Amino acid sequence: MSGPDPAVAAQRSAVRAELADLPPGVVVLVACSGGADSLALAAATAFVAARAGLLAGAVVVDHGLQPGSAGVARRAAEQCRGLGLDPVEVITVEVGPAGPGGGPEAAARTARYDALREAATRHGDAVVLLGHTLDDQAESVLLGLARGSGARSLSGMARRRGRLRRPFLAVRRDQTERACRVLGLEPWHDPTNLVSDAAGPLRSQVRHEVLPVLERVLGPGVAEALARTAEQLRQDGDLLDELAGQVLLAARSAGPAGDSGADPADGLDVVVLAAAPPALRHRVLRAALLAAGVPAGALHRVHIEAVDALVTDWHGQAGVAVPGGGQVQRRYGRLTVINDRERGAGSGGSFGHG
Incomplete structure (x- = not known):
């Protein structure tokens, strides 16, 4: 009898490694948008949690910013329940006005993370898993570089921050799409992620225009190289933050x-x-x-x-x-x-x- 598809197996392995430090009985919530990345994460988490004695559920956040968003959220929740996740919550949030230094995307992100943290608290300080992939990490590094940001921004997204964990930072986006096909899941394709011209979000333009050019000119492996750079800078940054904390304490006292x-x-x-x-x-x-x-x-x-x-x-x-x-x-x-x-x-x- 053959084993699971290699993409599915790799994603299960990534989740298993991320949850290895948790004792049985801990609640793990998958933040699921209904897209391929988070659906694949939900599937991998359901498989791993059942064998590790963990309680796995999902949270679907409906930002209400696009027509039909409520239906997308319901469908995502249905698929999560079909995978065996329980509890599964759909939370509708009100996205406030963009604050200083951030646009509508930043406001939506703030509302989403607030909702996820509140859900984690309701479920006994649960761990929350996010479906960001290696491709997302590479895009973050490029955006930080273009903005002239420092090493903090170029280090990309942290694998862990508080209750939030990102098991898929070494997983490619096309592999999550493959996992969904193999497992019979039907991901939602966010129309804003498909817009590659100036009318679309900047991240979408980086995804569809900038990275392909870099791959064509510099050769394959650019996304992986950017993700490695982020990890190296994060390690350096963590050390500098620790040393800076010592200086801050001395300056205060x-x-x-x-x-x-x-x-x-x-x-x-x-x-x-x-x-x-x-x-x-x-x-x-x-x-x-x-x-x-x-x-x-x-x-x-x-x-x-x-x-x-x-x-x-x-x-x-x-x-x-x-x-x-x-x-x-x-x-x-x-x-x-x-x-x-x-x-x-x-x-x-x-x-x-x-």
Whole structure:
């Protein structure tokens, strides 16, 4: 008797490896859109979970942004139930307006991830599996490169982040489509992913126009090379983040003259910051700004460099405005961030908190 199709077997193996650390009885939820990637993930998860003693279900998020989206969500849920997943939820979300630094796609993503995290909480801190593939990772790296983003963006999507896991980051998109054909699943094809001209989403244009050109000019294997680059940069970035965390802690706790025991509410010590290499200092400042409430999607390198100048090129200049209505100021050898309300009251902010 022959074994499963190679694509199906590889996807089951990927899920098995991703769930190997979970004890029996843990709930695993597949985020299923009805597309080939998430349906193939649902099938692989149903197979693996049943043999590992895990409780496997699915969450289908209906963004309500396209005609007939409710029917697509129902069909995705039906196929998940047919695979043996239970519970299967369809959650309709309201996509809010695009925030600073993000368009409609970012707003939809925020609503989707919020819904997934809430579902995970309802089901006992469940693990949530996402169907992003190697192709998605390669597209993310190219988009980050084109935007001039730093290593953080070029490192692509993390395999794990909190409850979220991505078992298919080494799986090609055409293999998920093959798995669906072999297993008799009927994936939904998002029309926005099929648009390759300027009217479509930027990611879709990268998928249909940019990557094929790179493959034709540079030869096959470009997507795999981009994914490998992302993994290498993520490893480097994780180490830098750890080191930056140590610098941030030191900058928070150092006193005005470098002694320990300062109140963290007093901000960050510029002597400690100035002694750090630029790569670490920039990460420290970014982490501190995010902890102070600056929106991540609106925080760009130009803001970090402007704040960094308060440390490395100090000549009594005024504070630096940052997204979200805050302002970073240097006072008495420390950086502090204050918002509009605090400026009116003349009080300091919470740059040091995190």
